[in-house]
Amino acid sequence: MKMNLRKTGILLAWAMIIAANGTAQNVQRTSQGIKYAAQGMNVSVEFYSPSIVRVYKTPGETASDKESLVVIKAPEQTPVSFGENGKNVTLSSQMIQVEVNPETGGIYFFDKLGQRLLTDKDYGTQFTPFNDAGVPSYNVRQAFLLDKDEVIYGLGQQQTGKVNQRNQKLFLRNQNMSICIPFIHSIKGYALYWDNYSPTTFLDNPQETSFDSEVGDCADYYFIYGGNADGVIAGVRDLTGQAPLYPLWTLGFWQCRERYKSPDELCEVVDKYRELKVPLDGIIQDWQYWGCNENWNSMKFQNPRYINKMGDPEYMKFLPNGEDKNADYGTPRIKSPKEMIDYVHKQNAHIMISVWASFGPWTEMYQKMDSLKALLHFETWPPKAGVKPYDPYNPAARDIYWEAMKKNIFDLGMDAWWLDSTEPDHMDIKDQDFNTQTYLGSFRRVHNAFPLMSNKGVYEHQRATTSDKRVFLLTRSSFLGQQRYASHSWSGDVTSEWSVMRKQLAAGLNYALCGIPYWNTDLGGFFAWRYNNNVNNIAYHELHVRWYQWGVFQPIMRSHNSSPVAVEIYQFGKKGDWSYDALEKYTHLRYRLLPYIYSTSWEVTSKAGSIMRPLMMDFPKDKKVLDMDTEYMFGRNFLVRPVTDSLYTWQDKKQNGHQKDMSKIGKTDVYLPQGARWIDFWTGQTLEGGQTLQREVPIDIMPIYVRAGSILPWGPAVQYSTEKKWDNLTIRIYPGANAEFTLYEDEFDNYNYEKGAYSTITLKWNDQDRTLTIDDRKGSYKGMLKSRKFNLIVVEPGKGCGDGDSTTFDKSISYRGKKVIAKL
Template sequence: MITNTELEIKGNLFPGKIISFSQNVDKINFTTENGVILQVTILRGSVIRFRYATDNNFENDFSYAISETGVRGYSVLEVEDHNEEYVIITKKLKIHIAKANINVVIKDTADNVICKDDWGFHWEQSYEYGGNIVKMSKNAPQGECYYGLGDKPMHLNLKGKRIENWATDQYAFGKDQDPLYKSVPFYIGMHEERAYGIFFDNTFRTFFDFCHERRNVTSFWAQGGEMNYYFFYGPDMQGVVTRYTDLTGKPELPPLWALGYHQCKWSYYPESKVKEVANKFRELQIPCDAIYLDIDYMEGFRCFTWNKEYFPDPKRMVAELAEDGFKTIVIIDPGIKIDQEYGVFKEALDNDYFCKRADGPYMRGKVWPGECFFPDFTNPEVREWWAGLFKELIDEIGVKGVWNDMNEPAVMEVPGKTFPNDVRHDYDGNPCSHRKAHNIYGTQMARATYEGIKQFGYPKRPFVITRSAYSGAQRYTSSWTGDNIATWEHLWIANIQAQRMSMSGMSFTGSDIGGFAEQPTGELYARWIQLGVFHPFCRTHSSGDHGDQEPWTFGKEVIDVTRKFVELRYQLLPYLYTMFWDYVEQGIPMLKSLVLYDQEDIQTHYRTDEFIFGNQILVCPVQEPNSKGRRMYIPRGNWFNYWTREYVNGGGEQWVDADLDSIPMFIKEGAIIPKYPIQQYVGEKKIDQLTLEVYYKLGDKEVSKVYEDAEDGYDYSKGRYSLRTFTFTGKEQEIIIQQHKNGTFITDYETMEIELIGIPFVIKQIEIDNVTVVLKDVHFDPKKNTIVVPKGFTELHIEA
């Protein structure tokens, strides 16, 4: 145990013994003899903040990551003073603070150790920059596993890895390459099936070491700022993720069309090419809702301009695309070309909105337009100005969404590919260098973009996509995983990244389907589209350097596979929309790695390929060429093979057939899966009937939900939504389906077609709300086991 007042190991300084203690409602302060203060804040019974100061001095308490709408409050808070320690008691936790050195041990109410300090808090003075390099080390018991940390392209379980968070433009990145585009300093630890989370809210360059340097120690540190972290207790992993997502903020619902299929390339131009691609989708009957314009739509790559040679009348073009169901998305980068004749540049220059170097000159860097200056998005006045620039694009031309790229920020032809450390930022009134602002620059750009689209697109919901992000970015934007490569390894990476982003609070994420760099084979593209339709954000994107990458590039077989799976996504839109509703309301991740789904099954702790889409659909992509199937792990419980309707017992590995036109896909028994008719785009058809696929289960009840609203706009926030909760009860000779409805939204359809799958008896009688009905009156089809019932039923009995 470290007891020295200022013990020093290799230049590290440590806290001394506690000399005073004070409490102010939910904040408890411990001060040591050498000027270290530990402030413990109880946000909830299972969410605790630990904040450390040296020299008796805290920084101004400001964070871009923390949501103002997160849940606060607790029912129990006691502090006990013992001989050698203080003990803080909440309803869920006991927090032991050692008087000798403020080391922390966190236990549950049954006195199981959840997380304990090793060296605990220590620091090193930074003579180069001033301030401290702040460090924390935790004990890592044997068998503890680690997950999270955003877009890292490595094994889902991070045990043995060392991770760096520094938003970096990594074109054609590789497996295990680090750092990448995003900085999400949140991880989940799990030991003996008890999970906890730690969010290190520090925007400097941060590092995490999961037993890499020392076998039984996990540590994290930052090159400046404060040691400021939040602890979340589960004990279930999903509870950890939902509490973290609540703290850092949940998104609002996107428009339903944003969950459709999107097509993108660097670059679709001129207008005739855009129209050609759009027309081909409709001709081939492959559903598509959005088409993207990359940097070539601009005049000399100047943001908020149009190349009038390529796009002589953008408003007309956007309107014509909209008539055919296509929403136009345009790219906007942060670099503003240095050009006195360019209005956006002149306005920002006149108002002093650009980032500056330490000695006064503007930050100058080369990106696509050539020499550029860069807005300081950490300045609220600059964000408001930036938001105002979207008036023409959104309100006048009719663009429906914006894609923010290069916002790490990326700078070409310089060491480090980004701003130098000495660039200055406003940081919302907390002036700082780029060392502190770098990791949140992209998020603040996306925030300003979101605010502009929301202002000028109102009453429709905004759609933004960003490449760079910090914790909390999910409040404003979706994201994609950056410039990947058309290889089978990158198909594996895309699967991992989407799962990891979901468990890191950023569910609305996808990859560039088919790979951005290089050219996929038809087989690789087909397998990638099969995976991509099960990611919350679904977009094909490519660099175009190696040829085209539209579905028809690869021949009829791949066209047919693409159509089949994109159609499946459109059929599953009500299921996907309901997943998003759960994410928005409760912070529940939209994709669940098997360990997130069933952490008590030790077999799941190192699985990477399989995942749960929503709550009831199991998916496992085929990730090797020339495969007719694969071995996969079926989680515990019972499942139905979606394609064959075969009943499968889980809890083990098995071979699953999957020709090129199939992906291993299973439905949880008892699930009720909602489907819409196939549409070429959202809103093409009036939904005249909801289909419910009902998968039989004997015994315990199973609950399923269907969320619907007007598909855009904000009426849902005033109660104009429809949330149907179905409870399935299966007996040997009977099925009972109960429906409870919330919300005031009235759907267009009046009936539901129910398909009963796997039932072990022949249907002889049906009761709707205690009234026996004639089978022909519900259009009973004995071959398909389908019936049609009124949408408003409350209880349905189907009997032998």
């Protein structure tokens, strides 16, 4: 089936807008825009809201009505005024003005003060005929003009290490480690989304900025004006969907490995964390629980080690490639997948499982998809095993996919899904591979939307199945709009290197500026080749510790590495060893921050907020931060500066690690943005913004600063996220400016919050009067605390600092839901 395009004839009767000099002709006024012919094209300019405009161009004699896979917003009723400017036609809402030149095809966007924001270049649209797997179509190119010094962000998650996306050429085709979204976000407070899913070349040079897509029937883009970065992201979410709220337990710590090879091995990891009293909320089962490559992703536990069938000929054929069928693994303690999942739950943890977007030829799923003509016939991972991706664009295929997940895995009690290889993996790439037909036309036409549609199928089906468990999807690829499917991405199978770690900051920050809020990176990197795949390499310990420290301030905190390296905390020694102690310290820190992180997540859902915030979001007037790729804001309070250089170890020519004298404390540079004062999280020292300093960074210290004028709820010490109620919270007040924070709570793991079952408590700090006002609690939910204690502390050097508990407070408040004012 081809993409849903309805051919409609061009309206022959044009409503004429005639300028005084008679030059603006052949323009038809619509309720919220105009239609006209220019440069051999039919063009529609339509307001979707006062701040969002769609521009839609088609070649030739007919216009096509395209159904977007990304945009779900219907045009809202928007008052639009029409006018003329010489030969040009103007359209104005209360937010922006659009000026159109019907002669040249140029379109010019202005803010309400008349400042030009973006230019759709005169004569800048090109349609070049293209044979798309036998279907007449076009290569489509659209050029724009930006200001010379304009900084832009976005384009998904790239591995260039660049925050500013100017002056480069990028080929946007999703692949491992590269999430490709034809979306740019300008420092001027607007964004542009090019609504095309085929491989696309982005080019920015001094002459123009362009998107050049391999196939399309139209040039289709959305101009989104927000005035600032938060406004832009709010517009993106309005256009493409809001991000649902994750359950609290997803915001704790996740441990993963490639791979746990039996239920016993997985459960022993959970046991060990509980024994060591190191917090843990999630454990992840990676691939091959299904068995060998020919049985790839059967969506069943058929590996004989998982179902107590070692030695049984019926199941030994499924033993994973390379495993010794004669090995003696002993009598298993955990004898079934159901028992494994139940055991994890009894340990107050949750479990996620890897599910792929492809199937091996032995699987029932392969046969079902093949009979539906819903397999994509090109080489994917693992190669030379007959494995094929499925067609997620086909709704019937998405139905079959979920039915197997539900019957064989979800109904056992599985908590979350790891949707791996959703680019999908494409091996030995040939141009004709992209001629492969999907439900919506050639694979070339819809390639980059593969992860969007794959995540869509799982999210929508689980939501239809139950409202008692929130959907949580981890996936390796993404596209605009994917946030609406409770999907979060990680940066792929990156190598364990300092330079690669640094690049992940720019990758994650640009991804966040596409409006997709949840992201993480494998802590420590995935492939440890540079360290001889040796977890005992002391140089690897330093890298892993620094990456892990950064992970506390990523939306999702997940440790993972490639076999044979295992990265559970106890692989790094024991208490008293510097690497173990640092990992333990930062794991506890993550859990102390959960009330802050969960409340920030609520802001993401309810107010289109962001967790990872490039500094340009909060300090756009500070030119030094516009392309800052070393630090960012975590929520609105924390300035985070990961340490991305080796200071305490070195490697010889054989890559063996050696430790330096750790009593010689290293330093790293930290820039404190203008427009705020900053308080060192560890010391309580207040510093002025607008300066670069050299911060000492012992191995257990990552530079963290709190913006003066912040309120931080400090959670209890726990072993898992819901172990203790938040009935005795410390409230840290960082003085120096007025502050406000809203504490959000609900039942933590169902969708009752969508029906209003939640509460908020807003705390306000008046810095001049030194008073904290705790407003009336709003809302309610089942199990809500009726009373609680707030322990108030105004941070200063030696008081309320660092990761420990305060023993004295400025004041303790018994709060029962009614307004309280505390003088401090």
